[in-house]
Amino acid sequence: MKNRPLLCTCLILLAGVILSVFAGGSALIRQLRPSPLEIHAKQGEVLAITGQAYKIEKKEKHQAVYLKNNSILQIQKDQKQSFQEPNFILYTDPEIQIHIGNAIRATGELSFFQNARNPGNFDQKLYYQRQAIHGLAWAKEVEVADDSVWxxxxxxxxxxxxxxxxxxxxxxxxxxxxxxxxxxxxxxxxxxxxxxxxxxxxxxxxxxxxxxxxxxxxxxxxxxxx
Known part of the structure; x- marks a missing residue:
């Protein structure tokens, strides 16, 4: 191998490519696994969500508040169950003042994202899964629990x-x-x-x-x- 530096370099590059492929495959598998939200909750179920705003998209008729480190409570069941969810989207009235860094408490009706209905169409579910976002809710009640701002x-x-x-x-x-x-x-x-x-x-x-x-x-x- 000492007399074949080109071969040695190629083998190192090949090993790097193989490791990258395995690492990317493992990451994709983790992203596509059902999240606690998908396992425990159902479409249309009313949930209580507590999380921290890390991104806000303001639109004409509503605003999308992206929450992280969420604690989610199922409030319609006889035995209330809570679980953790990394990221979540909450749609609220645009008049509600929310800033990035605020801790938010809200209740809302759960919706899941849709897969592409036809080949080549935009796959909404996969797009958000790659961001560790598995659901959204239209807020019925919203409260700023902590007004800390980044x-x-x-x-x-x-x-x-x-x-x-x-x-x-x-x-x-x-x-x-x-x-x-x-x-x-x-x-x-x-x-x-x-x-x-x-x-x-x-x-x-x-x-x-x-x-x-x-x-x-x-x-x-x-x-x-x-």
């Missing part, structure tokens, strides 16, 4: 929201949302037909690359300064 992350989220608002005001709703998807990675209010055209043309990645860079930058700053 100031830097909260400021950056507000900055992103204002930037999106400015783009829509300057370019109109359709073009503003397209540019918002490209620059900020915010595709939630983009016109579905326009999104499908980008994907069908094979240029859907344009809507994600810049946004991913922006979100990574926001996350890194938030983690360092929170």
């Amino acid at each position: 100031k830097i992350r909260d400021w950056l989220a507000g900055f992103r929201s204002q930037w999106k608002k400015a783009l829509i005001e300057a370019l109109g709703e359709k073009d503003g949302n397209v540019l918002s998807a490209m620059m900020l990675g915010e595709k939630s209010e983009m016109d579905p037909d326009t999104k499908e055209l980008y994907q069908a043309s094979g240029i859907g990645h344009i809507l994600a690359i810049s946004g991913v860079c922006f979100l990574c930058w926001v996350s890194l700053i938030g983690e360092r300064m929170a």
